Amino acid sequence: MLKQIEGSQAVAEAVALCRPEVICAYPISPQTHIVEGLGERVKSGALAKCEFINVESEFAAMSVAIGASAAGARAYTATASQGLLYMAEAVFNASGLGLSIVMTVANRAIGAPINIWNDHSDAMSQRDCGWIQLFAENNQEALDLHIQAFRLGEELSLPVMVCMDGFILTHAYERVDIPTQEQVDAWLPPYEPRQVLDPAEPVSIGAMVGPEAFMEVRYLAHAKQMRALELIPAWAGEFREAFGRDSGGLLHTYRTDDAQMVVVALGSVLGTIKDTVDELRRDGMKIGVLGITCFRPWPIAAVRAALAHAKRVVVVEKSLAVGLGGIVSSNVRTSFTGSPDTVHTVIAGLGGRSITRAALARVFTAALADKLEPVTFLDLDRALVERALAREREQRRSGPIAENILRDLGVVAARPH
Amino acid sequence: MPFQPVKFYQTGTFTVGNRLLAEDERSVQSNMQRTNSLNSGHRACQGCGEALGARYAIDAAMQATNRQLIAANATGCLEVFSTPYPETSWQIPWIHSLFGNTASVATGIAAAMRVKGRSDVRVVAQGGDGGTTDIGFGCLSGMFERNDDVLYICYDNGAYMNTGVQRSSATPPAARTATTMAVGAEPGNVFGQGKDLPAIAMAHGIPYVATATVAELRDLEAKVRRSMGFRGARYLHIFVPCPLGWGHASQDTIRIARLAKETGVFPVFEAENGEVVSVSKIRRKVPVEDYLRPQKRFAHLFGNPPRADVIGRIQETADRNIRRFGLLDAQGAKP
Numbered sequence: 001m002l003k004q005i006e007g008s009q010a011v012a013e014a015v016a017l018c019r020p021e022v023i024c025a026y027p028i029s030p031q032t033h034i035v036e037g038l039g040e041r042v043k044s045g046a047l048a049k050c051e052f053i054n055v056e057s058e059f060a061a062m063s064v065a066i067g068a069s070a071a072g073a074r075a076y077t078a079t080a081s082q083g084l085l086y087m088a089e090a091v092f093n094a095s096g097l098g099l100s101i102v103m104t105v106a107n108r109a110i111g112a113p114i115n116i117w118n119d120h121s122d123a124m125s126q127r128d129c130g131w132i133q134l135f136a137e138n139n140q141e142a143l144d145l146h147i148q149a150f151r152l153g154e155e156l157s158l159p160v161m162v163c164m165d166g167f168i169l170t171h172a173y174e175r176v177d178i179p180t181q182e183q184v185d186a187w188l189p190p191y192e193p194r195q196v197l198d199p200a201e202p203v204s205i206g207a208m209v210g211p212e213a214f215m216e217v218r219y220l221a222h223a224k225q226m227r228a229l230e231l232i233p234a235w236a237g238e239f240r241e242a243f244g245r246d247s248g249g250l251l252h253t254y255r256t257d258d259a260q261m262v263v264v265a266l267g268s269v270l271g272t273i274k275d276t277v278d279e280l281r282r283d284g285m286k287i288g289v290l291g292i293t294c295f296r297p298w299p300i301a302a303v304r305a306a307l308a309h310a311k312r313v314v315v316v317e318k319s320l321a322v323g324l325g326g327i328v329s330s331n332v333r334t335s336f337t338g339s340p341d342t343v344h345t346v347i348a349g350l351g352g353r354s355i356t357r358a359a360l361a362r363v364f365t366a367a368l369a370d371k372l373e374p375v376t377f378l379d380l381d382r383a384l385v386e387r388a389l390a391r392e393r394e395q396r397r398s399g400p401i402a403e404n405i406l407r408d409l410g411v412v413a414a415r416p417h
Numbered sequence: 418m419p420f421q422p423v424k425f426y427q428t429g430t431f432t433v434g435n436r437l438l439a440e441d442e443r444s445v446q447s448n449m450q451r452t453n454s455l456n457s458g459h460r461a462c463q464g465c466g467e468a469l470g471a472r473y474a475i476d477a478a479m480q481a482t483n484r485q486l487i488a489a490n491a492t493g494c495l496e497v498f499s500t501p502y503p504e505t506s507w508q509i510p511w512i513h514s515l516f517g518n519t520a521s522v523a524t525g526i527a528a529a530m531r532v533k534g535r536s537d538v539r540v541v542a543q544g545g546d547g548g549t550t551d552i553g554f555g556c557l558s559g560m561f562e563r564n565d566d567v568l569y570i571c572y573d574n575g576a577y578m579n580t581g582v583q584r585s586s587a588t589p590p591a592a593r594t595a596t597t598m599a600v601g602a603e604p605g606n607v608f609g610q611g612k613d614l615p616a617i618a619m620a621h622g623i624p625y626v627a628t629a630t631v632a633e634l635r636d637l638e639a640k641v642r643r644s645m646g647f648r649g650a651r652y653l654h655i656f657v658p659c660p661l662g663w664g665h666a667s668q669d670t671i672r673i674a675r676l677a678k679e680t681g682v683f684p685v686f687e688a689e690n691g692e693v694v695s696v697s698k699i700r701r702k703v704p705v706e707d708y709l710r711p712q713k714r715f716a717h718l719f720g721n722p723p724r725a726d727v728i729g730r731i732q733e734t735a736d737r738n739i740r741r742f743g744l745l746d747a748q749g750a751k752p
Contacts, residue, residue, distance in 0.1 A: 021532045022525060051528040055521065056559030063518035063556060067489060067525020070512050073532055075525070093514050197487045197510035197526060199538055206490075206513035207502035 001178050007139040007169040010176045011078075011104055011162075012037030014146040016047045017184040018102075020076040021191075022068035024053045024061040028083040029116050030166035031106035035078055058083035062090035062101075069099040070205055072196040074150065076101070080166055081108035084122045088129070091159075095130030095221065097206060098195070100153035100160070102146065103131075107267065107318070108166040109351040113402040117352020118166040119318040120266065123295075124327045126161070130221050132228055133296040134248070135266040136164040139174045141293075144247030147179070148235060151188050155231065156224045157195075163295075165268040167352070179243055187242050225297035232294055233302075250299035252291040253306050255281065259288030261368055262310040264303075264332055266292045269316060269348070269355050276360040285368055292328070303335035310336075313343045314367050316360070316378075320347050325375035341374070348378035384408055444473070444635040452479040452508065454486075459506035460498040464667025466657030466674065467495055467572040469631045471543065474570055474655065477638040479509065481645035482539045487530075489523040491544025491553055492516035494579040495572065517552035519544050520560035523567040531566075539645060543570040546587035547577045550612045561621035564649040568641070571614065571652070574659035582662040586612045589682075590734070591727050592714045594662070599717040608730060618652035619691045626688040630656040632675035633685070636697060640687065656683045664713025676708040681735035684742045699744045705732045 005013075011034050015023075023042065025035035039054075041047035051068075055061045058079050065075040079087060084105055094101050105123050109115040123133060134149060136142035142164040149160035164170060195205060209217055229250065236249035246252075254274050256262055263273050270291040277287050290306045292299070307313060313336055315329035324330070326345035333340050346363050349355045359379050366372040387408050391398045398404065445451075454475040461468035479486050487510045490496045496513045499506040514522045523542035530538045542560075544553055549571040560567055576594045577583040583596040590608040593599040597606040618626045624647040629637040637655060644651040658674050660667040677683040678697065682705060685697035706728055709715040718724045739745055 022528045024525075049532055051532050053524065053528055053563070055524075056562070057555060059518060060521040060524075060556050060559050063514060063521030064525035064528065066514050066518070067512070067522035067527075068529045069525070070522075071487065071526040071529035073525075073529035089515055090518055097514070197512055199485045199487065199510055202508060202510040204500055204502075204505040204507050204511045204513075207500035207505060208497060209502060213502075 001180070002175055003178055004173055004175050006033060007142060007164065007172050007174065008033030008106075009037050010139050010143045010174075010178070011146060011164070012041070013178050014143040015076055015102075016041050017179065017181055018147060018150045018188055019074065020047075020050055021073035022051045022053065022065065022075045024055050024064040024075070024077045026055050026058050026061045026079070026083065028058070028080050030108060030118075030170045031078045031080045031083070031104060033170065034104055034106070038076075058087040059090055062087040062094060062103075065101045065103075066090060066094050066097065066099055069094070069101050069193070070097065070195070070197050072191070072193050072198070074154075074191045075099075076103070078104035078106065080106040081110055081116075081122045084126060085110060088126065091126055091129050091131065094159045098157040098221075100150075100157055100191070100193075102149045102153055102160050102162065104146070105161050105163045106166040106170045107163050115351040116166075118168050119350045119352065120163070121319045121350075123161065123163045124319040127296055127327065130158070131296065132156075132158055132160040132225065132294070134160065134162050134294055135292065136162065136169065137252070137268060137270045137291055137293070139164075139169055139172065140176045140245070141247050142169055143176055143178065144239065144243070144245070145293075147184055147188060148239060148248045152228060152231060152235065154191050156228060157193075158221070158224050158228070163267065168268045177245065183242060187239070228294075229297050229299055229301075248293060250294045250302045251306060252293060254289040254291070256288030256290060256306060256310075258286055259310060260286045261312040261314065261364070262288050262290050262307055263314045263316060263364065264290045264292065264328065265316040266295060266328065267318070269318065272355055272357060273316060273360060276357045276364065279357065280361060280364055285365070287364060287368070295328075295331075298331050298334070300335045303332065304337065307332075307336050307338075311338065311342065312367055313338075314346055314364060314372070315343065316346045316348050316355070318349045320350060344372050345375045346378055347375065353379065444638055450480070452476050452484065454479050454507065454509045455499060456506045456508055458504065460501060461494070462661050462667065464660040464670040465494075465498075466631045466659060466670045467545065467574060468498070469634075469670070470572050470637065470655040470657045471495055471570075473631075473634045473637050474543075474641050474653070475509065475541065477641035478539070478541050478568065478645060481642040483537070485538045486510075487526050487538060487540050488512070489514070489519050489526060489540070489542045491519040491542075491548030492579075493545040493548050495543065495545065497579055516548055518556050519548060519553055520567065520569055521556040523569070524560050524563070524565040527566045540567045541570060542567055543572065545578070546571060546573040546575060547585040549573075550586045550614050558617075558621070561618060561623050561650045561652070564623060566648050566650070568644050568651045568653065571654045572657045573654055574657050574662060576659070576662050578659050578662045586610070587614070589731075591718060591731060593717060594714070604717040605714070615652065615654045615688070618654075619688050621650070622691045623650040623652065624648070624690060625651040626654075627652075628654045628656070628683065628685050630674040630678050630683060630685060631658070632671050632678060633697070636685070643687075662714070664716070665711045669711055673708065673711060676703065679703050680705045680708045681739040681744055682708055682731070684738045684744060686742055693742065696742045696744055698746055699739065702739070702745060705735050
């Protein structure tokens with residue numbers, strides 16, 4: 001059924017259709033509307049056979065999900081930003097124990113300085129936590145990825161993180177096609193755990209493992225993620241047959257066939273990038289787009305194939321590996337057979353900074369003319385940075401960095417986001 | 418079966434006379450009915466109070482729930498010594514997740530049981546004092562506040578024993594640990610710090626809070642059984658001496674635990690909905706010195722000259738416990 005609804009509500013609809021049994025909720029923007037939507041469904045009885053638990057922290061949210069999943073229940077939670085970091089110990093634990101929990105991450109910057117707006121720092125900080133990480137480009141894909149996530153996680157006994165851009169997607173009203181309960185039931189079988197806490201068949205879960213077996217346990221987690229590289233595209237095909245649309249998969253390409261340069265990105269910014277590419281194509285530039293849907297496992301072969309004919313790659317990424325540059329670009333380089341020097345990193349949109357077509361067109365044009373630095377910060381206010389550096393040279397006690405920069409900037413009129 | 422009050426004690430030792438009880442009320446180590454939930458062969462130290470407490474507590478919980486029990490365990494001695502895989506001493510479904518999240522994991526298990534219509538399956542969470550009063554405190558308070566159907570058992574040995582005897586917020590004043598060294602003008606742990614977790618649990622207004630020691634296993638078992646008669650969050654705080662961390666002889670575990678109770682250092686009581694409903698009276702009051710002296714963690718109090726002032730402060734704390742909980746009968750108050 002077609003509905004014009006908020007992204008968070010679309011995800012709540014999708015999760016509810018997956019018949020979760022335990023949902024743990026802790027508020028953090030911009031994820032909160034999702035669990036609010038689910039809580040209302042549980043309380044009203046619309047979502048039956050489900051426990052909605054208001055916990056006292058994100059650490060507890062993931063821990064309740066761990067207990068519920070180990071006891072055989074389909075468990076779900078959602079978080080963002082600081083919340084994801086606060087639960088980090090339990091995030092690693094969930095994957096280490098092989099529990100198929102699904103979690104939405106409404107991507108948001110990490111402080112300090114505190115910032116509620118969108119970038120990918122939160123999800124990227126957990127890229128090696130052992131979860132499958134899927135990134136939605138739009139709200140339809142966010143909805144669909146959740147349905148795929150439960151099946152994928154439960155098949156592999158691995159947790160799955162569905163990442164969607166905070167505010168840009170979670171708070172955007174878009175038309176989405178919501179499947180019927182019958183469609184989802186037919187596609188997603190009931191949860192059959194490989195391990196379960198059951199008095200009739202007692203097992204110990206979570207024992208100490210020493211050097212004699214730790215490597216093998218970790219390898220198996222890796223092997224399962226490698227298997228996901230086969231399942232994800234296969235099930236995207238099945239999903240297309242069952243639901244009638246393309247969603248998920250490892251990656252999406254756009255106008256790459258004859259492209260000399262390919263722009264790589266994740267999430268909602270792909271829309272802006274495609275529009276920019278269309279404009280540049282009209283000017284005769286041979287440029288295409290590679291959108292990564294599955295970031296973990298890293299689809300090394302699929303990315304390599306997609307970049308096989310590219311002479312140059314520009315990675316637009318919404319997170320910063322401080323002291324290095326780009327996280328996604330580092331991954332892209334493992335899949336690029338051309339010179340690593342021709343992979344450019346464009347750090348963009350940190351803390352919700354708007355990524356405009358004009359700015360993207362400038363860096364793409366510069367890249368094609370071989371005039372782009374290896375690492376570029378899109379729309380960085382150099383003068384502002386220079387003032388801050390000068391202040392630090394002049395004065396030992398130069399004061400708090402962020403507050404000084406804000407003072408330099410003066411009062412900024414509120415802008416729509 | 419009514420719980421028969423015990424009135425007879427063996428002279429001198431205060432040991433509850435099992436022989437004086439009806440056979441089906443005795444707490445017997447080798448009882449054929451015992452489930453051996455924490456089975457033999459684990460790697461606890463000789464005289465480990467925590468192993469003893471866990472064995473009796475979990476067996477009693479198994480009995481009370483008709484063997485429909487799942488346990489969540491915090492990181493710590495109990496977790497490490499019971500599951501050096503491929504060996505496990507647990508004959509019940511058991512999960513260890515992290516140090517600080519055990520109460521939340523138990524909440525998740527209880528939620529799963531509820532949603533699956535298995536209200537007959539009950540959940541126990543257990544941890545040491547570090548995992549309970551310090552790192553697991555947030556999750557524990559959340560579990561209490563939501564009144565989730567979980568019995569949380571804290572085995573309190575007053576320090577982080579698994580990592581080498583470091584101070585926790587349950588370490589008593591003056592006690593020497595690896596991080597409250599017996600040096601300086603005021604050796605050992607400082608006065609005026611630490612958490613009274615049974616009182617904090619009671620302040621949450623949860624249905625049942627109790628304390629117990631491994632010196633009175635029959636009382637401990639009765640409290641576990643009683644706790645299983647309630648739905649909602651329950652808290653059992655068990656005093657478990659640690660020969661390694663406390664520096665007492667391993668055969669003295671039960672004696673030390675009994676002295677903690679008989680001095681008033683550790684008040685043994687039960688509370689329902691935030692109100693104390695019963696206390697275990699002190700049979701014959703003994704000075705705290707009798708409790709402190711056998712433990713090397715307090716050895717610096719008995720040097721030359723002895724720290725009578727510090728021992729006096731500990732005595733004041735014990736006397737306050739006795740007054741607060743009414744631990745002495747009028748008769749027992751006499752010298």
